[in-house]
Amino acid sequence: MVRTSTVPEPLDAATSVRMSRQPRSSTKPELALRRELHRRGLRFRVNHPGLPGRPDLAFTRAKVAVFVDGCFWHRCPQHGTMPRNNRxxxxxxxxxxxxxxxxxxxxxxxxxxxxxxxxEHEATDAAADRVQAEWRRRVTPIGR
Ligand SMILES: [Zn+2]
Incomplete structure (x- = not known):
């Protein structure tokens, strides 16, 4: 898994801080999204082991998988940065x-x-809207 890989020394200070802050399981933005979707009455599996990549959230009936991606690890076009050391x-x-x-x-x-x-930088409400819209699209029979 990406988040638990070992890292070569030495790291610059900023990178060390970022690494130490990187949680190994559910991230804060992920928890916030889960809470919001749950509040809206949506139910889903977390880290479904039977699916490729164990999506953070999986809506099994709608077949909608959601990954909450960290800006650094997944190279967000807005916030993705490249450490100077060991570039x-x-x-x-x-x-x-x-x-x-x-x-x-x-x-x-x-x-x-x-x-x-x-x-991870997306506002929880906006992200939940996006997920909910996709979920609804997938569970609504054609013609409704
Ligand atoms: Zn970002």
């Missing part, structure tokens, strides 16, 4: 993360799932 190593690592994300998306799509990615 080549980081470049390769983050490139692999993104490639892995796309591979998971493809594997899920092959099974008939639609995949949503939510950036």
């Amino acid at each position: 080549d190593w980081w470049q390769a690592k983050l490139d692999r993360n993104v490639a892995r994300d796309r591979a998971k998306d493809a594997a899920l799509a092959e099974r008939g799932w639609v995949v949503l990615h939510v950036w």
